Amino acid sequence: xxxxxxITIIIDGKEIKAASGQSIMQAAxxxxxxxxxxxxxxxxxxxxxxxVCTVKVNGKPTNACSMPAADGMVIENExxxxxEERRNIIExxxxxxxxxxxxxxxxxxxxxxALAYRFGxxxxxxTYQYKHVEVDxxxxxxxxxxxxxxxxxxxxxxxxxxxxxxxxGFVGRGINKRIAVNSQGDRLxxxxxxxxxxxxxxxxxxxxxxxxxxxxxxxxxxxxxKQPIGSDIxxxx
Amino acid sequence: MTDYSIGGTVMANxxxxxxxxxxxxxxxxxxxxxxxxxxxxxxxxxxxxxxMGHIARALGIPLVEVRDMVSFYTFFSREPTxxxxxxxxxxxxxxxxxxxxxxxxxxKEVGVPFGSTxxxxxxxxxxxxxxxxxxxxxSALINGIPVTKICPEDVPGIVKELKGGSKYSPxxxxxxxxxxxxxxxxxxxxxxxxxxxxxxxxxxxxxxxSPEDVINTITESRLRGRGGAGFPTGMKWNFCRKSEGKxxxxxxxxxxxxxxxxxxxxxxxxxxDLAFEGMTIAGYAxxxxxGFMYLRGEFKYLLSSLEQVLNRRRHLGLLxxxxxxxxxxxxxxxxxxxxxxxxxxEESALIESLEGKRGAPRDRPPFPVTxxxxxxxxxxxxxxxxxxxxxxxxxxxxxxxxxxxxxxTGTKCLSVSGDCAxxxxxxxxxxxxxxxxxxxxxxxxxxxxQVGGPSxxxxxxxxxxxxxxxxxxxxxxxxxxxSKERDLLEIVRQFTEFFVEESCGWCAPCRVGTTLLxxxxxxxxxxxxxxxxxxxxxxxGNTVEKMSRCGLGQTAxxxxxxTLRNFHSLYTAKxxxxxFIPPFxxxxxxxxxxxxxxREPVVxxxx
Numbered sequence: 001x002x003x004x005x006x007i008t009i010i011i012d013g014k015e016i017k018a019a020s021g022q023s024i025m026q027a028a029x030x031x032x033x034x035x036x037x038x039x040x041x042x043x044x045x046x047x048x049x050x051x052v053c054t055v056k057v058n059g060k061p062t063n064a065c066s067m068p069a070a071d072g073m074v075i076e077n078e079x080x081x082x083x084e085e086r087r088n089i090i091e092x093x094x095x096x097x098x099x100x101x102x103x104x105x106x107x108x109x110x111x112x113x114a115l116a117y118r119f120g121x122x123x124x125x126x127t128y129q130y131k132h133v134e135v136d137x138x139x140x141x142x143x144x145x146x147x148x149x150x151x152x153x154x155x156x157x158x159x160x161x162x163x164x165x166x167x168x169g170f171v172g173r174g175i176n177k178r179i180a181v182n183s184q185g186d187r188l189x190x191x192x193x194x195x196x197x198x199x200x201x202x203x204x205x206x207x208x209x210x211x212x213x214x215x216x217x218x219x220x221x222x223x224x225x226k227q228p229i230g231s232d233i234x235x236x237x
Numbered sequence: 238m239t240d241y242s243i244g245g246t247v248m249a250n251x252x253x254x255x256x257x258x259x260x261x262x263x264x265x266x267x268x269x270x271x272x273x274x275x276x277x278x279x280x281x282x283x284x285x286x287x288x289m290g291h292i293a294r295a296l297g298i299p300l301v302e303v304r305d306m307v308s309f310y311t312f313f314s315r316e317p318t319x320x321x322x323x324x325x326x327x328x329x330x331x332x333x334x335x336x337x338x339x340x341x342x343x344x345k346e347v348g349v350p351f352g353s354t355x356x357x358x359x360x361x362x363x364x365x366x367x368x369x370x371x372x373x374x375x376s377a378l379i380n381g382i383p384v385t386k387i388c389p390e391d392v393p394g395i396v397k398e399l400k401g402g403s404k405y406s407p408x409x410x411x412x413x414x415x416x417x418x419x420x421x422x423x424x425x426x427x428x429x430x431x432x433x434x435x436x437x438x439x440x441x442x443x444x445x446x447s448p449e450d451v452i453n454t455i456t457e458s459r460l461r462g463r464g465g466a467g468f469p470t471g472m473k474w475n476f477c478r479k480s481e482g483k484x485x486x487x488x489x490x491x492x493x494x495x496x497x498x499x500x501x502x503x504x505x506x507x508x509x510d511l512a513f514e515g516m517t518i519a520g521y522a523x524x525x526x527x528g529f530m531y532l533r534g535e536f537k538y539l540l541s542s543l544e545q546v547l548n549r550r551r552h553l554g555l556l557x558x559x560x561x562x563x564x565x566x567x568x569x570x571x572x573x574x575x576x577x578x579x580x581x582x583e584e585s586a587l588i589e590s591l592e593g594k595r596g597a598p599r600d601r602p603p604f605p606v607t608x609x610x611x612x613x614x615x616x617x618x619x620x621x622x623x624x625x626x627x628x629x630x631x632x633x634x635x636x637x638x639x640x641x642x643x644x645x646t647g648t649k650c651l652s653v654s655g656d657c658a659x660x661x662x663x664x665x666x667x668x669x670x671x672x673x674x675x676x677x678x679x680x681x682x683x684x685x686x687q688v689g690g691p692s693x694x695x696x697x698x699x700x701x702x703x704x705x706x707x708x709x710x711x712x713x714x715x716x717x718x719x720s721k722e723r724d725l726l727e728i729v730r731q732f733t734e735f736f737v738e739e740s741c742g743w744c745a746p747c748r749v750g751t752t753l754l755x756x757x758x759x760x761x762x763x764x765x766x767x768x769x770x771x772x773x774x775x776x777x778g779n780t781v782e783k784m785s786r787c788g789l790g791q792t793a794x795x796x797x798x799x800t801l802r803n804f805h806s807l808y809t810a811k812x813x814x815x816x817f818i819p820p821f822x823x824x825x826x827x828x829x830x831x832x833x834x835x836r837e838p839v840v841x842x843x844x
Contacts, residue, residue, distance in 0.1 A: 051744050066600040089746055125773075166299035174741065175740070175748055175752045181301065184290050
């Protein structure tokens with residue numbers, strides 16, 4: 001049965017319907033309007049880490065993933081201003097880590113890379129941070145390359161809420177915050193993580209990667225090689 | 238590595254047993270994780286991976302959750318520290334008054350740089366953000382005990398005492414009267430906060446009304462939140478009362494962390510009764526039986542005297558069961574001590590911390606009034622707001638609304654520090670101009686006034702006719718005066734550094750953006766900036782302001798953005814050229830490559 005759609009909101013001048021309790025993001029998805037997102041995943045509780053889904057609701061910047069749709073909201077989404085701000089955030093994430101697409105095995109399937117292309121980023125204009133963070137390859141089937149982590153927390157939420165394991169968590173704060181794992185000594189091999197876990201394959205970048213399958217699909221045939229990210233949601237105008 | 242020797246096993250067993258006992262003392266309740274961590278640290282000096290493992294097992298939660306919380310707060314240490322810990326405040330005002338020289342002397346006397354521990358393991362030297370003593374700088378927390386007005390000449394004596402004496406033992410902090418440690422500097426009292434009140438008079442007045450009428454009275458007084466944002470208190474209480482929940486909670490935000498503010502310190506020393514009275518009235522109004530005061534870790538030295546006030550109120554029948562003789566009105570207050578995180582002053586981060594988690598702000602909605610502490614309706618109000626509420630009950634809404642201005646009724650307690658003759662707390666009527674305030678505090682040759690701390694704005698002399706009020710210059714209370722001799726951009730740099738330290742790291746624009754802002758500013762201050770850098774720093778500041786998740790990130794660029802606006806010539810004097818200047822030194826960057834390649838690059842001569 002269809003949910004009753006009582007709420008009307010306007011996104012970029014287009015009137016759409018929303019059900020009560022739906023977020024702006026969910027309502028937009030159903031209506032075929034793509035709001036860019038990075039830390040959001042439809043199976044997870046929204047956490048508001050990346051701010052890429054920031055829209056303007058009645059003029060005020062708000063993240064679409066957790067904001068409930070309310071009747072009469074006038075929302076700006078794909079405006080030059082917001083595209084620029086979103087690109088700025090993606091640039092920040094590029095310089096915070098070390099995202100070297102040409103030899104990353106996630107290239108073509110990476111949401112960070114795909115968003116950079118979508119927003120027209122050529123190269124980051126901010127200063128690279130060259131943070132030194134460790135690779136953890138102790139686990140037989142999964143490795144973590146923290147240089148490619150964007151701290152979206154998808155793995156944290158997936159492991160806790162979908163896998164029921166809490167393998168991942170955050171440690172530290174500010175620019176020194178990073179992903180940690182649930183074992184004394186912080187080694188992935190000492191955790192309960194299995195390659196079949198949701199948390200092992202939910203990373204939007206090449207940070208948490210399942211071993212030995214990285215190049216099974218050749219470059220050029222991957223998810224975002226042929227069409228931009230968001231094409232699955234976006235209806236032709 | 239696990240130590241398999243017999244001694245090691247015995248010690249590990251002891252540790253496990255001690256931690257189990259601590260967890261049981263704290264009701265084996267996950268929401269008490271802050272207290273558990275504090276006690277483990279007191280017992281073992283720091284919180285090791287092993288300790289965190291024991292805590293996790295005793296609470297039945299994943300280790301990663303314990304580490305997540307412990308690693309967030311600066312007052313928790315995951316590495317061994319010295320027997321004594323000196324936390325020297327490096328806030329702006331402290332550095333204007335010689336904190337750097339004091340730091341140098343400490344390093345010389347202890348023999349190690351800040352951020353490390355002496356070789357004999359006796360003393361650790363750490364820096365800390367503002368500890369709420371800007372009216373008596375330079376200051377430090379020594380084993381949690383505030384020591385103020387430190388001169389370099391005092392340092393040898395302090396170090397000697399730390400190596401042999403007992404003057405700064407942590408036990409001492411619990412017994413010494415706060416007034417003997419710290420000066421009050423209450424320079425101006427006013428009719429609302431700093432006037433005597435008979436304990437219970439506000440509560441009795443409230444109990445003569447229905448809870449709805451208490452809220453109506455607060456609404457009629459047009460009282461607005463004193464933390465700085467100015468949300469109408471009556472409206473907040475009304476939302477909270479009307480929200481459905483198993484429990485309702487009253488939470489007092491005593492986590493004033495804005496550099497340069499210290500008025501809550503003085504209120505909690507001089508007028509704690511009034512704050513607790515206001516909390517109890519809020520409990521009656523919103524239908525809560527439990528209240529919390531979240532006291533910033535820097536003010537832990539106030540804890541025992543506050544507990545005494547609570548006990549006295551219980552004894553007087555003003556807390557506990559059937560308060561002031563009213564059958565069925567039960568309310569009590571627990572004090573939660575924080576552990577060094579500015580962001581916890583943000584109400585949703587404060588609630589997270591109160592639940593024993595890292596102090597990361599929440600996305601709103603839902604707002605705390607509908608889903609706050611433990612997902613139940615909660616009203617979070619500032620210490621001063623509660624004091625106002627108690628006074629309004631006693632004196633009436635009309636009396637209160639006649640003080641101040643139309644949109645900012647009542648008085649405001651200002652913490653004034655920096656370049657003035659009489660730093661301290663001033664309870665003034667809303668609407669006072671900066672000029673009048675500067676006269677009052679004895680400030681001369683003022684270059685700029687920082688209203689609202691780093692997250693507020695830097696006001697130039699042309700705007701000194703403007704007034705402290707919600708409609709003009711709102712502030713949580715921090716007022717820092719800078720004379721003409723001060724290097725304003727260096728101050729802006731230190732403020733920006735503060736936000737880098739205090740960003741919680743949850744969202745990308747604040748986590749990365751604050752660091753990028755600092756680097757860009759430093760490039761300009763070092764004379765390596767161009768006009769392009771000025772454009773870029775403004776644009777970056779706007780992104781951080783617009784895209785960040787909470788108030789911290791949204792205001793982190795204010796020191797830069799407000800001085801770019803009000804003191805633009807200071808920047809253009811530093812960045813004159815139109816030419817692009819790279820953020821790094823080419824020759825230095827190439828040096829390693831040249832060394833590896835074993836040959837110099839071929840540089841084409843320009844025509």
